[in-house]
Amino acid sequence: MREYTYQWNPNTFDDPDEPILKITKSSFGSFQWCPKKYYFSYFERLPQDTTEAMIKGTVVHNVREDFFNEFDVKKAEHMSFDELVQYNLGLHPIDDYGEIYQNIATFEANRFIEAREMETLDDYLPVVNEVMLDAEIVIPQNINPKIQLERDYIVHLQGIIDRMFIDDGKYVPLELKTGPWKDYKLTGMRKELSFYKLLVENAPDAVLEAANIDRNIPITHWGWYYPVSNYLQIEPVKKSSMTAVFRGITQLIKAYENFHNRGEDFDTKYYYKTCEHCSFKELCPAYLEGQFL
Secondary structure, eight states, rough: OOOEEESOOOOTTOTTTSSSEEEEEEHHHHHOOOOHHHHIISSSSSOOOOOHHHHHHHHHHHHHHHHHHOOHHHHHTTTTTHHHHHHHHHTSSOOOOOOHHHHHHHHHHHHHHHHOOOOOOGGGGGGGEEEEEEEEEOOOOSTTTTTSSSOOOEEEEEEEEHHHHHEEEEEEEEEESSSOOOOHHHHHHHHHHHHHHHHHHHSSSHHHTTTTTOOOBBEEEEEEEEEGEEEEEEEOOOOOHHHHHHHHHHHHHHHHHHHHHHHOOOOOOHHHHTTOOOGGGGGGGGHHTTTTT
């Protein structure tokens, strides 16, 4: 695979010694949220403020990974529900997120008992537990009917898949989120899981083998888990969401083309409620102008 970067210039694409565009799930989501924020964060590499939500997310994700690394199916096999809850809690630390851990412990106790009753304990643990994948995909010039690129491009995808489970012989990636569930997040979640599906389907064989992923096992469903809200959703893969990711990547590439070839800045998406919490608000013309509206 070629080298990759956020400081990408599409005019160097034909030079094999020059890097191609790097796109992570986080950078893609940032561009979808606000192209100008993406520019400040990824292109300019300006530091962002560290928030409590970011700290919580990092801690809980690490704890979740450790939980599955330490969980002993044989030890838990004959435990009652209450014993399972206590066993699960014992695999979590004592810190500021005890309420989240209580919800997770109860959720996992229920899931374990269901697997035991269905005689599927062999599939209780995830087959993938926090793994980073890299892949290259082709973005055709005309894949987005609303945006014409100057040529076909190859881009580099990179992302960390929280977990993947086996269900009925198929892979089910499951994303963990540490905030509260809101219905408006549905579209974004589907795009995130679409990004993971693209990673799995396009990663080189050596990358998949290192991650213990079998290319011959398809992803037919995906899901997300919000322990704060005790919310779990598993659904069939949405082809429309896969299409939306390709079109979103096209928008990102077009922003680079416009920036380098036409001198156009990355667009802003001003909304006072969310922009108020942006680390780059004092650098953003849209925010500064918005204060006087």
